[in-house]
Amino acid sequence: MRLRDRLHDLVLLCLCLGMGWWLWEGVAAIDDPEYIIGPAAYYLVNTAKETGAVNVVAAILFDYRGIDTLGETTVIYTTVCGVAMLFSKSRYKKSSAGLSFIARRGISFVVPFLFMYGSAIILMGHLSPGGGFQGGAVFATITILFCIVFGSSFEASRISPKTKETIESLGGLLFVFIGGVGLLAGAGFLANTAAGFPRGQVGNFLSAGTIPLLNVAVGMKVGAGLSTIFYSMVKVLDLEFNEQLTEVMDNDKN
Secondary structure, eight states: OOHHHHHHHHHHHHHHHHHHHHHHHHHHGGGOGGGOOTHHHHHHHHHHHHHOOSOHHHHIIIIITHHHHHHHHHHHHHHHHHHHHHTOGGGOOOOOOOOOHHHHHHHHHHHHHHHHHHHHHHHTTTTSSOOHHHHHHHHHHHHHHHHHHHOHHHHHHHSOHHHHHHHHHHHHHHHHHHHHHHHHTTSOTTOOGGGTOOOOOTTSSSOSTTHHHHHHHHHHHHHHHHHHHHHHHHHHHHHHHHHHHHHHHHHHHO
16 A cells, blocks of 8 residues: 555544544533523423423424424425326336345335334324434335335335325325314314323323324334335346347347
8 A cells, every 4th residue: 555545544544533522522511501502492391291202302393383393394205206206107117126035025024123213203202203204214114125125016006106196195184184184173284282182201202292192193204104115126137137238139139
């Protein structure tokens, strides 16, 4: 290795160590009341009392600034619609190729745990780190694993793209419906305890009013949306692979 390469690696190492130390100091300072000022202090003190949620981040996402979160889920929906339009089903073929028998048998043991993990992240999002966005990503991972291990045609034959689009749309409608209940109660769109939803006892599973329901709605949108995006792109890759394979076979015949 040349001296220049060694110096380059040394500089990168020093930068990484410096950033790691700076991050560690920042995390350690979170417990110091001196650094908890402004809105952060208010939310840390009052979130559990006002919303019933232990997870402050979830309370901010789905209660204090729920309309912003609705906008974020709309972005996902718009992305899925755009991908579905660009990669229409008339432009590709499905692939039945997959991995080995060992991989197929192994995934059957992994998927149930992934399903339980994703469900726990969504349903416990108001009590612990997690929520609909993270749990939905785990559910999308399950469909991606099916596509990789069994081939794209396996997953499509069990959960069609139309079904995924329906699930995503239902998630968005559920989010808007919950917000509309607050309007009907005269407390404002996406109002939580102010609209009469039970806050429950802090720390219990049945608590935090609408926050667990909104987590479920977002989990449906994110899980089905990411899965649809991945599946649409994979089918385009299948088409390109099949075209290249056909071209190679034709050249061999000639």
